[in-house]
């Protein structure tokens with residue numbers, strides 16, 4: 097044990113003090129990365145920054161492990177455990193990477209500039225500025241889709257950013273404490289303890305599952321007088337939840353929810369969210385108003401304005417309303433000098449907009465960008481050779497460099513390799529759609545629970561996050577939330 101601890105301590109110390117980094121070099125090209133989510137972080141993790149001056153611009157100076165966000169919302173995990181500062185990755189790079197906490201507001205693909213503004217609450221002197229790029233990686237993700245349904249923004253909690261999970265946690269605990277306040281009427285208690293989750297995609301299902309666990313594992317002992325009044329309702333407009341999973345897994349989820357007493361209302365549309373109720377259009381088109389204390393909005397995502405504006409600059413080539421169209425090498429279609437790459441949820445590809453896709457795209461792009469640096473270096477050498485007097489050796493060298501350029505320009509297209517989908521459905525059960533099982537695997541109990549946990553632990557980017565998350569899980573098992 098002491099030996100293991102020693103090795104662990106050694107690596108932790110090494111990790112804390114990385115070696116000297118090369119400064120930015122004016123002779124190198126500038127690569128601007130917009131975003132710090134799955135795509136951008138995977139790119140930064142994999143890329144060699146020696147060849148470029150890299151600038152990362154993102155409103156958050158950290159990467160958020162979104163699959164575990166619902167666990168933060170119910171207090172199983174602490175917020176710090178699932179975030180990884182972007183500088184944690186960049187400080188280990190060979191050449192310095194500039195990380196700027198700001199929101200990109202527009203891209204000028206002709207002048208090759210990005211305009212961005214300060215997002216911090218403390219306003220400095222400079223609040224808006226512009227940076228030039230040679231290559232741009234557009235990885236800004238998406239934002240919550242509200243479909244302009246009245247009251248969503250004002251009265252519902254989202255489940256996209258860290259603040260959303262913290263907001264939901266506060267709101268949920270407020271509902272409990274207010275329900276416990278002496279003298280509350282039974283109707284008011286019943287309203288406050290009715291939690292409505294809108295959207296039967298993976299996010300909505302996981303939030304419902306986590307809420308149920310919190311209720312079963314902790315609330316029953318902390319608020320025994322209230323626990324039997326807590327109700328969870330999942331509302332989905334389509335005929336079933338989790339349409340991306342197989343029928344067998346959908347049935348499994350539905351029966352697990354039934355046992356857990358989570359009501360699923362399918363073919364039901366949320367039409368409005370009021371302060372103390374949701375207005376539902378039922379399958380028979382009748383409209384009912386249901387009192388509730390908390391509404392979690394997990395009804396999908398849409399493009400950000402900065403993405404829509406960029407697409408509008410190429411009206412002929414960018415016609416897909418779902419997102420940016422890219423070619424086989426993830427370059428934005430229509431950009432004359434092919435200097436913009438787009439990855440992740442801001443793109444429209446044949447793959448679902450998932451973390452797994454974005455992260456594979458980021459890793460692929462790291463290779464493409466390295467290849468481009470090589471090509472650009474060879475092109476510069478060719479230019480210099482062509483400008484020197486043409487002796488026989490120079491001609492031979494020109495030929496050889498030209499061959500190398502042709503080779504460097506041959507880039508393998510992006511290929512997504514699906515490793516499976518996993519969703520936690522509460523009650524220590526997870527569903528898994530794993531390609532290597534040649535079909536679907538639906539299991540519950542200890543095995544899946546451990547599988548889900550180990551899969552998430554191994555995907556967490558840094559050892560720091562693995563330790564923090566594992567520690568939180570153990571803490572909850574021993575002492576509760």
Ligand code: NAD
Nearest residue numbers: 295296297298299332333334365366395396448449518519
């Ligand atoms: P989603 O788009 O997959 O699901 C949203 C659901 O909300 C849809 O089924 C839609 O029909 C429903 N909806 C929309 N408006 C509604 C309304 N007014 N009333 C009732 N229902 C309404 O969104 P998501 O779950 O956030 O997932 C987004 C993406 O992220 C997906 O690609 C998903 O696969 C991925 N994801 C995967 C996992 C996982 O694999 N564990 C977890 C989270 C997200």
